[in-house]
Amino acid sequence: MPHGPLMIIGGAEDKLRKRTILKEFVAAAGGPQSRIAVVPTASSLGPEVSGVYDALFRREGATEVVAVRPESREEAHDPERVAQIEAATGVFMTGGNQLKLSSIVCGTPVGDAIVAAHERGAVVGGTSAGASIQSSHMLAFGGPGSTPKQRMTQMAAGLGLVDAAVIDQHFDQRNRYGRLLMIVAQSPQLLGIGVDEDTAAIVERDDEGHQVLRVIGRGAVTVLDPARITTNAFEAKRSAPILASGVVLHMLPEGSCFDLTTRTLVPPEAQVSEEDAAELSEAGRDLRAMARDIAAADASPGALRRRLARRIRSRGDDPAPTPDDDPAGTAPEQEGPTR
Amino acid sequence: MPHGPLMIIGGAEDKLRKRTILKEFVAAAGGPQSRIAVVPTASSLGPEVSGVYDALFRREGATEVVAVRPESREEAHDPERVAQIEAATGVFMTGGNQLKLSSIVCGTPVGDAIVAAHERGAVVGGTSAGASIQSSHMLAFGGPGSTPKQRMTQMAAGLGLVDAAVIDQHFDQRNRYGRLLMIVAQSPQLLGIGVDEDTAAIVERDDEGHQVLRVIGRGAVTVLDPARITTNAFEAKRSAPILASGVVLHMLPEGSCFDLTTRTLVPPEAQVSEEDAAELSEAGRDLRAMARDIAAADASPGALRRRLARRIRSRGDDPAPTPDDDPAGTAPEQEGPTR
CATH class of the missing domain: 3.40.50.880 (Class I glutamine amidotransferase (GATase) domain)
Incomplete structure (x- = not known):
């Protein structure tokens, strides 16, 4: 017992x-x-x-x-x-x-x-x-x-x-x-x-x-x-x-x-909110796309241009996250001290 | 400066x-x-x-x-x-x-x-x-x-x-x-x-x-x-x-x-009182005598008997410290809690 x-x-x-x-x-x-x-x-x-x-x-x-x-x-x-x-x-x-x-x-x-x-x-x-x-x-x-x-x-x-x-x-x-x-x-x-x-x-x-x-x-x-x-x-x-x-x-x-x-x-288990999890998963997709873009640019500048043009036609949005984004969703949103 | x-x-x-x-x-x-x-x-x-x-x-x-x-x-x-x-x-x-x-x-x-x-x-x-x-x-x-x-x-x-x-x-x-x-x-x-x-x-x-x-x-x-x-x-x-x-x-x-x-x-420096120091030095002498006694006993029981008899004749005291002694003076004398 x-x-x-x-x-x-x-x-x-x-x-x-x-x-x-x-x-x-x-x-x-x-x-x-x-x-x-x-x-x-x-x-x-x-x-x-x-x-x-x-x-x-x-x-x-x-x-x-x-x-x-x-x-x-x-x-x-x-x-x-x-x-x-x-x-x-x-x-x-x-x-x-x-x-x-x-x-x-x-x-x-x-x-x-x-x-x-x-x-x-x-x-x-x-x-x-x-x-x-x-x-x-x-x-x-x-x-x-x-x-x-x-x-x-x-x-x-x-x-x-x-x-x-x-x-x-x-x-x-x-x-x-x-x-x-x-x-x-x-x-x-x-x-x-x-x-x-x-x-x-x-x-x-x-x-x-x-x-x-x-x-x-x-x-x-x-x-x-x-x-x-x-x-x-x-x-x-x-x-x-x-x-x-x-x-x-x-x-x-x-x-x-x-x-x-x-x-x-x-150690406390990491607590990730549903919102954060969704953001993280989307960021993962964006990062994979970016990795392929970089690989294409390594092959030839022309290959990258064609890739990006294709994606913009099909999705109608920005080809990759800008540096000001927080793709990994690591910046916690919480109430903290203001000092 | x-x-x-x-x-x-x-x-x-x-x-x-x-x-x-x-x-x-x-x-x-x-x-x-x-x-x-x-x-x-x-x-x-x-x-x-x-x-x-x-x-x-x-x-x-x-x-x-x-x-x-x-x-x-x-x-x-x-x-x-x-x-x-x-x-x-x-x-x-x-x-x-x-x-x-x-x-x-x-x-x-x-x-x-x-x-x-x-x-x-x-x-x-x-x-x-x-x-x-x-x-x-x-x-x-x-x-x-x-x-x-x-x-x-x-x-x-x-x-x-x-x-x-x-x-x-x-x-x-x-x-x-x-x-x-x-x-x-x-x-x-x-x-x-x-x-x-x-x-x-x-x-x-x-x-x-x-x-x-x-x-x-x-x-x-x-x-x-x-x-x-x-x-x-x-x-x-x-x-x-x-x-x-x-x-x-x-x-x-x-x-x-x-x-x-x-x-x-x-680390605090060890503080040894004069009394303790004197006791410690005497204990050192006794321990050296005891070490020689043990060495003599290892040589032959007869050799140890002769050593001890000689020492008792010359000093008129116990040949070695008893176990109840505190030869190293390690038991501190101080006022401590009584509980």
């Missing part, structure tokens, strides 16, 4: 207007056939939060939504809660305190059932705290700022659905570059993944078993690859800024794909 | 306590021999600002401080103002609006005199706006946020003291990752340099003519190298987040050096 997709949402996903991310989650869970388990353990609110997602998911067409809310490790051993996860086609973890979520759920039957759900093909998603917990290593808490400083943040263990990675959320909005850089400087085998609000990193396996991340939503996903870092993170003192040189940065807006296994951007 | 040092200060340099950066500026200008020209054109205040720096530089030992304040391009042609720059051993540009500073000064005799001062060996420094103007390309203004978005910022031309670069300031404090990334994504031949508050990038030429950046102060200097970027900056629409994949990031705290010409970290 193939692994299900993961949806790592940076918090504050749009719930009122376009609802791109919530729609995508319900669709991945099976649309009208979906049975969604909402895990609101990270939140201090509980019923209110699961009530909101219940309504949201039903509006997008889910037929069954159930709240699975262990509030202690003991409750996370409850067979009924485990069965609810086992029956789900999608598991959604809400925002809140990721350390509360991980310390109640990780390493319990409910936690294991979430991992098993992913492995049997269900979609597992989460927003904010529910995003953080999906990686092997979890950013537990920490301060804002773009300069990484020793001790500015704390790491704990996550569910491990994304291996060899650490996930951060509200990334742009809460200025969390520094803390993610600090973590990867101290653990350079990890990939740092920062997800903006109303943005999701969807992680799926491709045919070769690679985990490939695709971005949807309003913001971007930032990937920090410290494989070749030079750092003093092992000796920087107290709260001093730390050296982190040679980290490779990937800033990925909607539509980008990134191979987490090879740590490289998946 | 060798070029003088540049001091690129990220704003809000400490003026009351340690005053590391201001001290360094006066020292570079010649200490008691220094004649400093303060250019407060960026500021809307003027006399108040130059008065503050007058007092600060005199406190650090400068004997002559003069304000050079053109308020129009015409005033920036004034021969007296030019002469004041020409007589200076240090030129300091204050904070304010870098676009005001550059539009009044760049390409005028006063601007040319600042460039000439650098070329004849004077120190040229500036804070905030006075930092931004030093690069060939100047970040004129723009919004905060760590995700780069199309049209979030605007570029203008600077003095060009640092070539092929764009400088940003208040970098950590005002969350300016996004705008610097946007600029380098659109102009990947430039190096992006972000300087935190109370932090300075000191740029000097080494023996090979490379511009080498050294960091002092409380924060860090962030360098973004987009040489191998993949980006959609040429076609991203309106204010959409832009793709910027493969940017190499260098986060440089105090004491780090970075070669701007080769775009690589200058």
